[in-house]
Amino acid sequence: MIVEIAKGIHLIKCPWSTYFVSSCAIIGETITLIDVGTSDSPENAIYPYLRGIGRDPSEISHILLTHAHFDHCGGVAVIKKETGCKVYVHESGKPYLEDANLINRELHKRFPALYPEKEKPDFESVKVDATFKDGDLLNLDGRQIRVLHTPGHSVCSSCLIDVEQGVYISGDSVQGRGERRPLLFYSSKKYAESMRRLLNEPVKILITGHPFPPFNDALLRGENAVKHIHESLKGIEELEAIVWKVLERSDKPLSIEQIYEKIRMSRPVTIGCVLEEFEREGKVKRTEATGGYRWTIRDRR
Ligand SMILES: [Zn+2]
Incomplete structure (x- = not known):
């Protein structure tokens, strides 16, 4: 099925887990891909799609990545070997692509109870050809x-x-709200700031990396796109408020898992990101205990 969502921009749904990961193909003189799924997505989804619209995978000249997670960049190594295409990512993502296990080491260090040490990375490391940063304008095929x-x-x-x-x-920048979203690995505060920035942008069409709730669709147009961003902001604000309430009501320090048991929303790692921000703001403190950290409010009234 051909899904040309705007002039020259195609959405390729690469089957993964229980749903799919989005890969976008920008079709011009050459082909630019934005995100490329997991290591088997090129053979299973991307190449067949390109052939289906009369193009050849050898025409792929660039891969741009929305971020360096294995379900979005796992296909890079294969495509790069086969086509010699150039790989672009945000400047802060370069170390994670070039050392695929870096993310696992960092998560283990931050949340040892949630992430045991992992010897094998989830994707093959790749060399980054160029980095971009906020505000950059890239010219691709005009x-x-x-x-x-x-x-x-x-x-x-x-x-x-x-x-x-x-x-x-x-x-995965805009996570939506509901079920087990948002899923954050970095920062709840930066996430909320990013949603506020996006709400000031002239978004006509939003393509998300997976079909996130509440719409459960990766292609959102007009009002629905804006609503999805609003819901995403609400989702993190709601989670922050609930985590705070649980800490307030507990007379003893709690682990991330204990907080998760009580609230049963989002995911433990996202709760961890919220706690880290509370700690940076001086509102909570952590103590070391057997089996990982415990968290508590700093100044109890
Ligand atoms: Zn991700």
Whole structure:
């Protein structure tokens, strides 16, 4: 099925887990891909799609990444080997692509109870050819792609924007709300800031990295796109308030898992990101205990 969501921009749904991960193909003289799924997505989804529209995978000249998570960048190594294409990512994402196990080491260090040490990375490391930063304008085949750095889900999360058509390709930057979202690995505070920034942008079409709730669709147009960003902001504000309430009501320090048991929303790692921000603001403190950290409010009234 051909899904041309705007002039020259195609959405390829790469099956993954219980849903899919989005890969966008920008079709011009050459082909630029934005996100490329997991290591088997090129063979299983991306190449067949390109052939289906009469193009050849060898025409892929660039891969731009919305962030350096394995379900979005796992296909890079394969495609780069086969085509010699250039790989671009936000400047803060370069170390994570070039050392695929870095993210696992960091998560283990921050949340040892949630992330045991992992020897094997989840994707093959790749050399980055160029980095971009907030505000950059990339010229691809005469098409202007603007970079909006939207950290929160990850440090390097970025929206790649087709300026002329108002198409925002957001990867996992905008998580939606409900079920187990938001899922954050970096910062709840930066995430909320990114949502506020996006609400000031002229978003006409939003392509998300997966079909997130509440719409459970990766292609959102007009009002729905804006509503999705609003819901995402509400989702993190709501989670922060609930985590705070649980800490207030507890007379003893709690682990992330204990907080998660009580609230049963989002995920433990996201709660961890919220607690880290509370700690940076001086509102909570952590103590070391057997089996990981415990968290408590700093100044109890
Ligand atoms: Zn991600």
